[in-house]
Amino acid sequence: MIKIKDVHKSYGDLKVLDGIDLEVNNGEVVCLVGASGSGKSTLLLCVNALEGIDKGEVLVDEISVHDKNTNQNELRKKLGIVFQQFNTFPHLTALNNVSLALKLVLKMSKKESNDLAEEHLIKVGLKEKLNHYPSELSGGQQQRLAIARALAMSPSYLLLDEITSALDPELVGEVLDTLRMLADEGMTMIVVTHEIPFAREVANRVAFFHEGKIHEIGSPKDLISNPKKIRTKEFLSKIL
Amino acid sequence: MNYSFTLNDLLFMSQGALITFVLTISSGIIGTFIGFFIGWARSSSSKIIFYLLGIYIDIIRSVPLILQFVLFNSFMAIAGYPMDPFLSGILTLSVYISGYVAEVILAGINSVPKVTRNSSRGLGMTYLQDFIFIVIPIGFKNIFPSWTGLMLGLMKDTSLIAVMGATPPELLRSSQIIINRVHEPILILLGAGVFYYVMCYLITYLAEKYEEKNHIKSMEIR
Ligand SMILES: Nc1ncnc2c1ncn2[C@@H]1O[C@H](COP(=O)(O)OP(=O)(O)O)[C@@H](O)[C@H]1O
Ligand SMILES: [Mg+2]
Numbered sequence: 001m002i003k004i005k006d007v008h009k010s011y012g013d014l015k016v017l018d019g020i021d022l023e024v025n026n027g028e029v030v031c032l033v034g035a036s037g038s039g040k041s042t043l044l045l046c047v048n049a050l051e052g053i054d055k056g057e058v059l060v061d062e063i064s065v066h067d068k069n070t071n072q073n074e075l076r077k078k079l080g081i082v083f084q085q086f087n088t089f090p091h092l093t094a095l096n097n098v099s100l101a102l103k104l105v106l107k108m109s110k111k112e113s114n115d116l117a118e119e120h121l122i123k124v125g126l127k128e129k130l131n132h133y134p135s136e137l138s139g140g141q142q143q144r145l146a147i148a149r150a151l152a153m154s155p156s157y158l159l160l161d162e163i164t165s166a167l168d169p170e171l172v173g174e175v176l177d178t179l180r181m182l183a184d185e186g187m188t189m190i191v192v193t194h195e196i197p198f199a200r201e202v203a204n205r206v207a208f209f210h211e212g213k214i215h216e217i218g219s220p221k222d223l224i225s226n227p228k229k230i231r232t233k234e235f236l237s238k239i240l
Numbered sequence: 241m242n243y244s245f246t247l248n249d250l251l252f253m254s255q256g257a258l259i260t261f262v263l264t265i266s267s268g269i270i271g272t273f274i275g276f277f278i279g280w281a282r283s284s285s286s287k288i289i290f291y292l293l294g295i296y297i298d299i300i301r302s303v304p305l306i307l308q309f310v311l312f313n314s315f316m317a318i319a320g321y322p323m324d325p326f327l328s329g330i331l332t333l334s335v336y337i338s339g340y341v342a343e344v345i346l347a348g349i350n351s352v353p354k355v356t357r358n359s360s361r362g363l364g365m366t367y368l369q370d371f372i373f374i375v376i377p378i379g380f381k382n383i384f385p386s387w388t389g390l391m392l393g394l395m396k397d398t399s400l401i402a403v404m405g406a407t408p409p410e411l412l413r414s415s416q417i418i419i420n421r422v423h424e425p426i427l428i429l430l431g432a433g434v435f436y437y438v439m440c441y442l443i444t445y446l447a448e449k450y451e452e453k454n455h456i457k458s459m460e461i462r
Contacts, residue, residue: 050358073364081362086355091377100373101363146359153363 001025002157002190007046007056009039016042017053018212024190026156029183031199031220032192034209035235040192043209044159047190048072048079061156077105080150081159085166087146088134094121095130098149106153120148124178140171144178151182158182158189165194196240200224208232242421245428249418253428256414257435263398263410267333268391274334275341280371282342283349293342300339306400308332313404325406333401337394344386348379381454388447392440411435 002024009017016039024030032040045051047058049065049072058065063075089097098117102108108116121130124144126137134142143163150158160179164172176198182189183202193199199206200220207217208227216223216232227233278297282290300308312332316323323331352375360370402413409417415432419425 045358048362050361073361073366076362076364079362081358083355083359086353087359089356089360089374089378091381101360101365104369104373105364149363 001059001061002047002188003057003059004043004047005057005059007043007058008054009042009046009051010054016212017046019056020212020214022207022214022217024157024188026188027186028204029187029189029191029202031203031206032190032209033194033196033199033206033235034215038209039212040209041161044081044161044190044192047159048076048081050081073105077153078156079159080153080155080157082143082146082150082161082163084162085139087149088137088142090134093131093133094126094137094145097134097145098152101149102152116152117148120152121145123151124148125174138171139167140174143167143175147175147178147182156188158187158191160189160191160193162192162194194239196224196236208235210235243423245418245422245424249422252414252418253411253431253435256409256411256432257439259408259414260395260398260411260436261439263330263333263401264391264395267330267337267398268394270330270334271337271394272341272387274338276345278338278342279345279349282346297339297342300336305332305336305397306403308336309400309404325401325404326408329398329401329404329406333394333398336397337390340390340393341387344383344390345379347386348383349375351382352378384447384451388443392443395439395443396436 002022004020004022007017007020008015018039020039020043022030032043034040042051046053047060047065049058049070053066060075060078063070065072065075089100092100095114095117098120099108099110099113102113102116103110106113118130121127124147126141126144126148129137129141129145134145137145146163147158164175167175172195176195179189179191179198180202191199191203203220205217206220206223207214208223208229208231209215210231216227216229222228223232224236227236278293282293303311309329309332313323313325313328316328356378357370357374360374361367365373398410399412401410402416405413411432415428419428422428
């Protein structure tokens, strides 16, 4: 379970997160929506300690993420993260993209790590691309590679930051299909997305971000079909 | 005394070219080593270290190399440790090129997108694992052409060591020695130019082959 408690964060004078409270239960998919600059990406980075926080607390399985005594490298094994772009390691083949961290972080043998990497790449439909470099893959394939790489670490949670936003429209579907599959398997996910139909279909809850706050949160039916707050309505009418 | 250009002179010049090569390789290696750590320190540490090392780089890049040779040599002599000009030449060249290498290394480190580094750290890699397995290989490919350029420049700069009369003489000074006897400056300097050209060509050729093999120019991050 992920518990985000009154998290505040500023970059210099810019207040980016202004008291975020959010609990994500195991097996739950929470989608984050909101205008660009509202702090969604920053929140994800704070959840796996790629960014520090100024105030508040993040607990992952009751471990305090930003505590000085927490081994953050250890903690990050539980939290897979995928970004909008530049996820892949351009100097490594798809197989090595996945197996590198298995060797370095999970200390697997070469054979173990390659077998596991292959298994996960096959699962996301990249069987034919094991020995291809990222530059030889389409954007959608690169994103699926990044998902496979995260999943191979057997994380308990996935943090996904607009992973379809940089893709050509015809490639979005294949990536969303992969996410549907994961949701069906019960993976716990925090998904930043602008794909409202996807959020409506897959999310257990949707949170609308506005100026560093969760302005409104609820089931997809409530938040997307019947938003209560005026800003939520405005935002949704703009992107739908 | 023989006033014409002989086979021995050609051998003498070849030996000079070899010395030039040795000077380039040794100061290139030492300078790249120093520059690597300076560039790395500037990428990761505090603002204070960033600016202090920035001053080091600025000084090195603004004082003419020939002045650095003379100053360093005189300084060591005054300090009571007169140094062999050949050795002090290598040291000066190393320090000199390290300033330029440091800038290229920093550019290489910064050429790796923050997101890519967040991806590797997000998988649980440590700072050092990310640096060694992600940043160095990606950054290296990005800066390889600039680094090769620096090494070519370094090779030509080794000729400035001639002012200190270092022995064994490198290519330019061995040419001057022959000129003093043969009085055919243009011909002999042209010959020296050919030697420099061939050596540059060799380095460029090897670098290009390497780039081709590793898809360096065509490499895209995504
Ligand atoms: N590393 C950073 N340094 C300074 N400002 C940043 C940094 N990262 C993000 N910001 C700023 O924080 C605000 C929130 O950014 P972000 O979390 O990326 O929003 P979102 O993902 O919702 O678009 C933006 O105004 C952005 O410019
Ligand atoms: Mg964002």
